[in-house]
Amino acid sequence: xxxxxxxxxxxxxxxxxxxxxxxxxxxxxxxxxxxxxxxxxxxxxxxxxxxxxxxxxxxxxxxxxxxxxxxxxxxxxxxxxxxxxxxxxxxxxxxxxxxxxxxxxxxxxxxxxx
Amino acid sequence: xxxxxxxxxxxxxxxxxxxxxxxxxxxxxxxxxxxxxxxxxxxxxxxxxxxxxxxxxxxxxxxxxxxxxxxxxxxxxxxxxxxxxxxxxxxxxxxxxxxxxxxxxxxxxxxxx
Numbered sequence: 001x002x003x004x005x006x007x008x009x010x011x012x013x014x015x016x017x018x019x020x021x022x023x024x025x026x027x028x029x030x031x032x033x034x035x036x037x038x039x040x041x042x043x044x045x046x047x048x049x050x051x052x053x054x055x056x057x058x059x060x061x062x063x064x065x066x067x068x069x070x071x072x073x074x075x076x077x078x079x080x081x082x083x084x085x086x087x088x089x090x091x092x093x094x095x096x097x098x099x100x101x102x103x104x105x106x107x108x109x110x111x112x113x114x
Numbered sequence: 115x116x117x118x119x120x121x122x123x124x125x126x127x128x129x130x131x132x133x134x135x136x137x138x139x140x141x142x143x144x145x146x147x148x149x150x151x152x153x154x155x156x157x158x159x160x161x162x163x164x165x166x167x168x169x170x171x172x173x174x175x176x177x178x179x180x181x182x183x184x185x186x187x188x189x190x191x192x193x194x195x196x197x198x199x200x201x202x203x204x205x206x207x208x209x210x211x212x213x214x215x216x217x218x219x220x221x222x223x224x225x226x227x
Contacts, residue, residue: 006156032214043118043204043218044157089156093214100145100214101172104156 003027004092006105013112019077021108023090026071030092034102035064035075038087047088048075080112117141118219120205126225133192135222137205139185145208146188147216148172148180150201157204163188195226 006023013019023033034049050057050064050073057064063076077084087109091102117140127133137146145164149157149172159172161180169180177199179191192199205219 004156034215036218041221043206043220046215046217049215095214100208100216101147101159101162102157102216103173104149104158106154106156 003103004090004105006090006108008108009106010109011111013080013110015080015082015112015114017080017112019080019084019110019112020074021088021090021110022072022074023105024070024072025092025103027092027094027103028071029094030103031095032093032100033064033066033073034091034093035062036089036091036104038089038107044089077110080110082112082114085110085112118205118207118217120203120219120222122222123220124223126227127195128227129196130194133195133224133226135190135203135205135224137188137190137219139188139207141207141209141217142185143207143209144185145216146182147206147208148178148188148190149204149206149218150174150199151204151221152201160190160203195224197226200224200226 004025035047036044037047038044048062052068061078066073090105119138121136147162148160151157158174163169163182181189203222206216208216
């Protein structure tokens, strides 16, 4: 049972455009929602994370929007650049009670065309 | 890669042979994790450790065992490798605390023929 569903599987955006990746979750015990960025041949790298007590978090060109009632969260990449081309994963965690284990979405392959 | 090394980085093995993957950290973090990454599945947790000799199962633990005899090392063993275990394996570490952040190693690509 996939507890975190991610869409789309792939996304093509023009340079300067906005990339939007969506995730939905089922487990209401999740209380930490990170996004990871992965380049080919590398391990995932933490990009940005949010907790359910806020509806939005912004770090540079990256913004997480969180809708607790809908159990959805999304990553927005503003002014997308070719260097942003990578695979992005959303994830969720119940916190220390579960060993902070992460449940990942299936991933979105983002391509930013120059 | 946050003071995490994995070895080997690549391995090809035959069905039925035992395989051990090693994760080594220099951060002295308490929590360590093993994930596998497969197309269309994201990353899935195999096992994790919350201290020396303390481990627990993840969502895809069948066919895998782990050991942690020192804080810095977390070993993943495939007792008898199968083709379905062909995957990229990632180790992660976490200092825990309020942020729950996990940091990933560079991965091991394992092919079982």
